[in-house]
Amino acid sequence: MEYYVLDNEKVRDYIENTPELKAILGDETLCVEEVGDGNLNYVYIIKSSKNKLILKQAVPFLRIAGEGWPLSRERMNYEIRAMHYYGETVPSAIPQVYHANEAMSLMVMYFLDEHLIMRKGLINGVIYPKFAEHITDFMATTLFKSSSLYLSGEAKRRLMDRFNTNVELCKITEDFVFTFPFMPHHSNAINPMMEAEHQQLQEDTEFKTQMLKLKYLFMTQSDALLHGDLHTGSIMLNAKETYIIDPEFAFFGPFGFDIGALIANLLQSYVSHFERSKNKEYQKWLLDTIEEIFEKFEIKFISHWDHTDESGLLVDGYGNKKVITAFQKQFMQMIFRQSVGFAGAKMARRLFGIAGVEDIEGIEDMEARTRVKKHSLAIAKRFVKEYERIENVKELISIIKEENR
Numbered sequence: 001m002e003y004y005v006l007d008n009e010k011v012r013d014y015i016e017n018t019p020e021l022k023a024i025l026g027d028e029t030l031c032v033e034e035v036g037d038g039n040l041n042y043v044y045i046i047k048s049s050k051n052k053l054i055l056k057q058a059v060p061f062l063r064i065a066g067e068g069w070p071l072s073r074e075r076m077n078y079e080i081r082a083m084h085y086y087g088e089t090v091p092s093a094i095p096q097v098y099h100a101n102e103a104m105s106l107m108v109m110y111f112l113d114e115h116l117i118m119r120k121g122l123i124n125g126v127i128y129p130k131f132a133e134h135i136t137d138f139m140a141t142t143l144f145k146s147s148s149l150y151l152s153g154e155a156k157r158r159l160m161d162r163f164n165t166n167v168e169l170c171k172i173t174e175d176f177v178f179t180f181p182f183m184p185h186h187s188n189a190i191n192p193m194m195e196a197e198h199q200q201l202q203e204d205t206e207f208k209t210q211m212l213k214l215k216y217l218f219m220t221q222s223d224a225l226l227h228g229d230l231h232t233g234s235i236m237l238n239a240k241e242t243y244i245i246d247p248e249f250a251f252f253g254p255f256g257f258d259i260g261a262l263i264a265n266l267l268q269s270y271v272s273h274f275e276r277s278k279n280k281e282y283q284k285w286l287l288d289t290i291e292e293i294f295e296k297f298e299i300k301f302i303s304h305w306d307h308t309d310e311s312g313l314l315v316d317g318y319g320n321k322k323v324i325t326a327f328q329k330q331f332m333q334m335i336f337r338q339s340v341g342f343a344g345a346k347m348a349r350r351l352f353g354i355a356g357v358e359d360i361e362g363i364e365d366m367e368a369r370t371r372v373k374k375h376s377l378a379i380a381k382r383f384v385k386e387y388e389r390i391e392n393v394k395e396l397i398s399i400i401k402e403e404n405r
């Protein structure tokens with residue numbers, strides 16, 4: 001099949017000519033609406049009286065920048081492959097995929113109409129009591145089971161092979177997370193009241209060298225299959241269920257990168273509520289959730305490890321309990337510290353780069369928004385500079401609280 005860009009009418013025709021989808025939606029005129037508000041793709045809701053589905057299509061350019069910014073639509077292949085891996089590893093964590101077409105760069109999924117994009121929920125101060133439990137199930141399982149702590153050397157390399165060529169989206173992260181926001185660049189969107197901070201950051205040798213270290217980790221440390229863009233816009237949930245969507249940035253990278261992205265987004269919400277709701281209880285829930293995520297992630301990751309007899313890394317008979325426990329302790333600290341560093345990078349990039357977050361950008365009063373940005377930057381700088389020294393999550397929470405004003 002030749003690729004073409006869909007619109008509402010073409011979506012109807014596509015369904016009409018795809019029997020497996022027609023069977024789900026029934027034989028009637030469909031209601032189709034384009035609802036994508038992300039940076040990259042087009043998303044359609046398709047409704048009949050019988051059912052509702054979501055169709056997502058990648059187009060050969062960066063949606064946020066327009067057709068003048070070409071971006072290969074092959075990114076959808078990696079999203080399809082990642083969804084397939086999740087479907088086999090943690091099926092309850094993703095919406096059901098009914099149809100995938102690599103040639104058309106599209107995927108059709110269950111429509112989560114009882115769930116909200118997490119970022120919207122956080123902006124409105126919604127508490128999600130099961131979130132930490134669900135997200136740590138997802139992260140501990142998908143990261144562990146795609147790593148050399150679980151797979152044989154061969155199986156890991158074969159799985160990596162499916163994602164190694166997601167070069168364009170990795171490059172987006174290399175540029176837009178680790179580089180452009182911290183230098184003069186035409187893509188930046190800098191609030192005039194943050195000019196001085198931006199200038200200062202560019203002259204901050206410690207920050208810039210630490211950022212290079214983090215970028216180098218991102219580019220070279222192929223621990224596990226990452227979601228690659230696990231911010232709160234890639235999570236849909238309600239009080240009972242949590243679903244992960246949008247893994248088009250999937251690739252083999254450092255364990256801490258997804259955890260860091262998530263922590264950064266929870267903290268962006270935390271700082272935003274100093275101006276948005278001023279709701280101390282809600283902010284406490286956010287900090288408690290961060291603590292719970294680190295604690296539960298470690299328990300679940302180690303539990304997977306303790307239930308694995310052999311892997312590429314650990315051959316039965318190599319080490320006694322003492323050796324393994326000592327290694328696990330060092331290993332978990334490495335993941336924790338790198339997560340903190342990546343959280344700092346992810347927070348800082350949102351303050352100067354092309355893609356800000358609604359939690360902060362949606363604060364209408366410019367002075368209030370600037371206060372939030374400065375606060376976010378202060379935490380981000382501490383994380384980036386100190387991540388290799390922070391001992392544990394209690395110390396991390398103290399650092400966050402020290403930067404409150």
Ligand code: SR1
Pocket residue numbers: 039064172173176177229354355
């Ligand atoms: C051009 S930057 C676009 C951003 O949107 C995605 O969600 C990623 O976070 C990416 O960095």
Ligand code: MG
Pocket residue numbers: 038039229234246
């Ligand atoms: Mg996305």
